[in-house]
Every structure is written in C-alpha cells, then in structure tokens.
Amino acid sequence: MENQKYTKELNVAVRVVHMACFLCEKVQKQLISTNSDQVKSKDDDSLVTVADWSVQATVSWMLSEAFGAENISIVAEEDVQTLSKSESSAILAMVVTAVNECLAEAPRFGLQRPDKALTTSQILNAISQCNSTGGPLGQHWVLDPVDGTLGFVRGDQYAVALAMIDNGEVVLGVLGCPNYPVKDDGLNRKSQQNLRVSEISSAEVGSVMYTTKGSGKSWMQPLIHRDMMFEWPNSAKLIRVSSVDDPALATFCEPVEKTNSDHSFTAGVANTVGLRKKPLRVYSMVKYAAIARGEAEIYMRFARSGYKEKIWDHAAGVLLVQEAGGMVTDAGGRPLDFSRGIYLEGLDRGIIACSGFKLHEKLIGAVYASWESSNL
Numbered sequence: 489m490e491n492q493k494y495t496k497e498l499n500v501a502v503r504v505v506h507m508a509c510f511l512c513e514k515v516q517k518q519l520i521s522t523n524s525d526q527v528k529s530k531d532d533d534s535l536v537t538v539a540d541w542s543v544q545a546t547v548s549w550m551l552s553e554a555f556g557a558e559n560i561s562i563v564a565e566e567d568v569q570t571l572s573k574s575e576s577s578a579i580l581a582m583v584v585t586a587v588n589e590c591l592a593e594a595p596r597f598g599l600q601r602p603d604k605a606l607t608t609s610q611i612l613n614a615i616s617q618c619n620s621t622g623g624p625l626g627q628h629w630v631l632d633p634v635d636g637t638l639g640f641v642r643g644d645q646y647a648v649a650l651a652m653i654d655n656g657e658v659v660l661g662v663l664g665c666p667n668y669p670v671k672d673d674g675l676n677r678k679s680q681q682n683l684r685v686s687e688i689s690s691a692e693v694g695s696v697m698y699t700t701k702g703s704g705k706s707w708m709q710p711l712i713h714r715d716m717m718f719e720w721p722n723s724a725k726l727i728r729v730s731s732v733d734d735p736a737l738a739t740f741c742e743p744v745e746k747t748n749s750d751h752s753f754t755a756g757v758a759n760t761v762g763l764r765k766k767p768l769r770v771y772s773m774v775k776y777a778a779i780a781r782g783e784a785e786i787y788m789r790f791a792r793s794g795y796k797e798k799i800w801d802h803a804a805g806v807l808l809v810q811e812a813g814g815m816v817t818d819a820g821g822r823p824l825d826f827s828r829g830i831y832l833e834g835l836d837r838g839i840i841a842c843s844g845f846k847l848h849e850k851l852i853g854a855v856y857a858s859w860e861s862s863n864l
C-alpha cells in the first residue's frame with residue numbers, strides 16, 4: 489500500500505526533482521564544455537557550483553508555491569554567504585539565469601511557472617529560506633541540491649536528493665540521478681568497460697527514484713529528455729534489492745575519495761567477510777541507488793573520526809534502500825537517527841547499507857573484529 493498521507497508531497501517532490509535534474513544536466517554540460525568559473529570554494533574549502541544554488545532556489549520556490557512558504561521548513565546544504573560576496577556577482581547572475589530558465593519549464597513537469605521571472609533578491613530569499621535545522625517535531629524537507637559535487641564538476645555521477653522527515657523519521661525520499669544509466673546493470677557495465685558517462689547514449693541515462701515509508705516499494709522513472717512532457721507516473725518501474733547473500737558474489741560500494749571514507753579499513757572488513765570483487769567507487773548517493781536497484785549488495789562509509797555525517801547526505805537514499813527490501817544501520821547495527829538536527833548524532837563509527845540481513849550481520853561482526861586494530 490502506498491502511504492496515502494504523503495500523496496501530494498510525493499507528487500510535487502518527484503516533479504521538482506525532475507526539474508532539478510533538467511537544470512543540473514544543462515549546467516553540467518556548460519561546465520564541462522567551457523571549463524568556466526561556475527565553481528567556487530566555500531569557506532570550509534568544499535566546492536559549490538551554479539547548480540547547487542540554482543537547484544536549492546528552484547526547489548525552495550516550488551515547494552513554497554505548492555505548500556505555502558509559511559507552512560514549510562527546509563533543511564538544505566547551501567547558504568547565501570559565498571554567493572552574496574561582491575566577487576560572486578558573475579556567478580550570481582548565472583544562478584538567476586539558470587533558475588529562471590528552469591522555472592519557465594515548470595508546465596512541462598505539470599507544475600505552475602511564476603507569472604514573471606524571479607528577481608535576484610527573490611532568488612537569494614528562496615535559497616536562504618532553507619535555513620531550518622530540522623529536529624524531532626513536525627515536518628521538515630531535507631535537500632541536498634547537488635550531492636557528490638566533485639562527481640558533478642568532473643562530469644561524472646551526482647544526485648539531487650529530497651526527503652521529508654516527519655516527527656523525526658524519514659517518510660518520503662526522492663533521488664534524482666541524472667547520469668545513472670537506467671538499463672539493468674548500468675553502473676557495473678560502466679565500471680567494467682571503463683566508460684565515461686558521456687560515452688553512454690543519452691536516452692539510456694538518468695533516473696529519478698522515489699518511495700514513501702511503509703510502502704514496501706521503491707520506484708524508478710527515466711528522466712524525460714528534450715521537449716517531452718512529464719506524465720505521472722511516467723513508466724515508473726519497481727526496483728528491488730539484490731537477492732545475492734554469498735559474500736563471494738557480492739559487490740560493495742564506497743565513496744571515491746578516501747578523505748570521505750577510509751578505504752583501507754573497508755578493505756580489511758571486506759577481506760574478513762570474504763568479499764572478492766573490487767569495490768565499486770561511485771560519487772554521491774548513487775551508491776544508495778545502486779543497492780536499492782540490486783546492482784550492488786553493500787555500501788560501507790567510514791568517515792574519519794570527528795567528522796559528523798549530515799542528514800541530507802543520507803535521508804532519501806536510506807529510505808529508498810529500506811523500502812526496496814534492504815537494511816541501513818550504523819556500524820553498531822542501530823538505525824540512523826534523523827531526529828536530532830542537521831547531523832546524524834550518535835552515529836556509531838560508520839554507515840552500513842546492505843541488500844539483506846545475512847550480509848549485514850556478517851559486516852557488523854567484521855567491523856567489530858577489525859575496529860580495535862584500525863586507526864579510525
């Protein structure tokens with residue numbers, strides 16, 4: 489049974505994520521072809537692009553239009569600090585153009601476009617309106633406008649992630665993966681053949697996945713290309729986790745960058761469990777999508793000690809995996825806690841997502857055995 493309670497929220501969220509993917513594809517193409525100054529470093533030295541701010545403004549605007557600005561709370565990754573600096577005026581102009589070009593297409597996605605183009609200050613307001621810190625009570629939207637920014641600027645995988653937390657639990661998750669091949673085994677085929685994303689035919693690329701809590705179903709839709717109209721549910725098909733439970737046949741995913749997860753620790757765990765295949769290193773929450781779609785069985789993420797995982801990097805992906813039949817916990821086997829603000833507070837060491845109970849149990853045991861000898 490679909491969760492009837494969130495029907496309107498899901499319907500709007502899926503359409504808005506499709507719009508955001510459309511925006512990102514355009515910006516990524518420009519970025520790669522011009523190698524331009526659309527990328528900035530934030531004060532913490534992480535990267536942010538025209539797409540991050542533009543998606544956040546677009547999603548914030550569309551959600552406010554659908555539900556009323558005064559009724560919604562949005563927790564999201566970006567603020568306007570860097571964008572408001574005088575040296576960012578060129579990038580701000582690009583954001584204004586990207587947002588307005590995207591909003592003008594809203595009818596194609598079954599949503600209403602604004603009567604006239606948004607002004608710069610309306611756009612900055614829309615971005616800074618996403619300043620909620622979430623928490624245990626009420627409903628909060630959680631947005632990562634471009635997850636895997638590094639993948640995005642490198643012309644590789646990235647994701648747009650929108651979720652909703654209701655009284656501390658993730659109840660709805662939508663994940664747009666514009667470069668994720670829709671055909672079965674898309675990621676594995678790409679990594680085995682060492683294909684660049686740009687070498688896969690554009691008709692095969694791009695999907696939006698979504699689910700609601702308790703539905704027991706996760707869905708995938710192809711992105712709509714060129715001038716096509718979005719139709720609900722737009723040839724959505726069910727996705728399901730893999731049934732492989734033999735570690736020798738299982739594939740595990742992890743972040744590309746070893747600064748985001750300790751590769752030598754996970755290699756040790758993999759060895760203890762008896763995983764034989766080489767890890768599938770993919771940018772962004774596409775890793776959760778790969779588990780939900782049954783293309784990989786395990787996702788391990790062990791950040792260095794002191795780093796606190798943010799809710800927007802996980803909310804949508806975790807629910808997709810769970811409703812597709814998988815399990816996601818911390819390394820102590822406990823559920824992730826989305827109720828305590830912007831961080832996954834109380835997370836025990838790292839995150840383990842699995843297609844099933846058997847693999848999960850083995851991994852938790854191996855982490856327990858390996859931890860003492862690690863430097864994490």
Ligand SMILES: Nc1ncnc2c1ncn2[C@@H]1O[C@H](COP(=O)(O)OS(=O)(=O)O)[C@@H](OP(=O)(O)O)[C@H]1O
Pocket residue numbers: 534565632634635636637638639742743744745746747748749770771772773791792795798801
């Ligand atoms: N030190 C450290 N440890 C763990 N995680 C970190 C760390 N620093 C950043 N982040 C967050 O990681 C997000 C990107 O994760 P990925 O899985 O895509 O990593 S990777 O690019 O494949 O290496 C990335 O999300 P985006 O900023 O949206 O790209 C960050 O929120």
Ligand SMILES: [Mg+2]
Pocket residue numbers: 632634635636800801
């Ligand atoms: Mg992120």
